[in-house]
Amino acid sequence: MKDLIPNIPIKGIEVRLEKNTLIISSDRELKTLSSAVIGGGLAHTNYIICDKNPEKTLLDMTREYSIVNPVGIFSAGNIENLAMNYEKSKSATVVAIATGGTIGNKNLSESGAINIILLIDADLTDSALCNAIITATEAKTLALQELDIRSSMDSIVVACTGEGKMIMRPNSATEKEVVYMTIRTVKHSVKEAILPRLGSIAGRSIFERLKERGITLEDLVDAESELYIPNPKLNKADFLEIFRNELLKAVQDINVSSLILAGMRIEEDGNKGLIPNLTATEFQNDPIHLVADEILGMEIANYIAGTNGVFEFRRVDRIKPKIIGKVGPFMDDLLAGLIAGVSSKIFSRINESDIEWN
Structure with a gap:
């Protein structure tokens, strides 16, 4: 079947x-620069292929379709999850094709x-091809x-037809x-290729975001x-069963979610050394004069369970x-603020009532 x-x-x-298999064929020889497993580096070819089938090699596939000297890459995702966007100007046409292979392990x-x-x-020119690789990587x-997602093991192929005025100067108007x-x-192509597999990006839950960072619901229960x-x-x-259910309810609150997301963003900036007057190394050592993290934790606990939650936060933060x-x-x-708030809320209601929690 050919689509x-x-x-x-x-x-x-x-x-x-x-x-x-995705097959790109050209009547004219294309000049390419790529990280491909076959034909990688600087090459000339009439075929670019992207294959998913793990049971065969790209060389097997080239023989199957009688393709000679291809540039070939593998895809971890479904080849059909691809997107294409293009733009045209007087001096050039650019077409970007992306295959979305994210969430290989649901993470x-x-x-x-x-x-x-x-x-x-x-x-x-060769240098202009290098610039195109860099630009494509930055755009991805x-x-x-x-x-707000992460990716690894990517491949990029840049191919030019050799038509028109030569683009060679890095700062020329044409290259810009x-x-x-x-x-x-x-x-646009990367986002469109990924979105069908991710579902609702903006609306994914706090626990989905925590899982992206290696933290699960069961970790908090433990x-x-x-x-x-x-x-x-x-x-x-x-x-613990009630606690698990109440955790899930707590993070559905937009204020709890907002406080946690704010802390996540700050942690990412801190690890990159982007907090003013605080290097990445200093941040990772959790200096004593950095108290914004405790303030966020206490606010989460206080929002969920009031003063009891704040006192429980201090215990959780001490024991870790x-x-x-x-x-x-x-x-x-x-995390300490979240579990402190939820556990305090549960026990406050239990201690104030003569009936079993439900």
């Missing part, structure tokens, strides 16, 4: 799907490959930042135009298990059970 990808605005270039911080194939209908990074076209087309104080009205097993003792300066206080 043509419509609206390729470069004469003589055809893009099609053959089973689990965005361990995502699969995002492959980008950039077709430029212009004559690029921008797309992922806007979606191609750079901006590349940024826009790559960014931490609370270590803190449990026996209560005659509620045994430990029942308490299990996962809370293994995460960063802000994350430990965010």
Whole structure:
């Protein structure tokens, strides 16, 4: 079966799907620069292929379709999850094709490959091809930042037709135009290729975001298990089940979610050394004069359970059970505030009532 990808605005270039393989063929020889496993580096070819089938090699596939000297890359995701965007100007046409292979392990911080194939209908020097690789990478990074997701193991192929005026000077007006076209087309293609697999990006829950950072709901339940104080009205097993359910309810509150997200952002900036007057090394050592993390943690606990939650936060922050003792300066206080608030809320209601919690 052959499915043509419509609206390729470069004469003589055809893009099609053959089973689990994306094949780009050109009547003219293309000059390419890539990180491809076959034909990588600087090369000349009439074929660019992207294959998913793990049971065969790219060389097997090239023989199957009688393709000679291709540039070939592998995809961890479904080849059909691709997107294409293009822009045209008087001096060049830029086409960006992206295959979305994120969430290889249902964990965005361990995502699969995002492959980008950039077709430029212009004559690029070797240095201009290098600049195009850099620009495409930056555009992909921008797309992922806007979606708040992570990716690894990516491949990029840049191909030019050799037509038109040669683009060689890094700061020429023509190349600047191609750079901006590349940024826009790559960014849009990456986002469109990823979105069908991610579902609702903006609306994913706090626990989904925590999981991206290696923290699960059960990690918090295990931490609370270590803190449990026996209560005659509620045994430990029942308490932990209630605690699990109440955690899920708590993070659905937009104010709790907002406080946690704020702390996550600050932790990422701190690890990059972006907090004014605080280096990344100093931040990671959690200096005594950094108290904004405790303030956030106490606010979370206070919002959920009032004064009792704040006092419980101090106990949790001192003991730092299990996962809370293994995460960063802000994350430990965010988690401590969350479990302190939820546990205090449960026990306050239990102690104020003569009936069993429900």
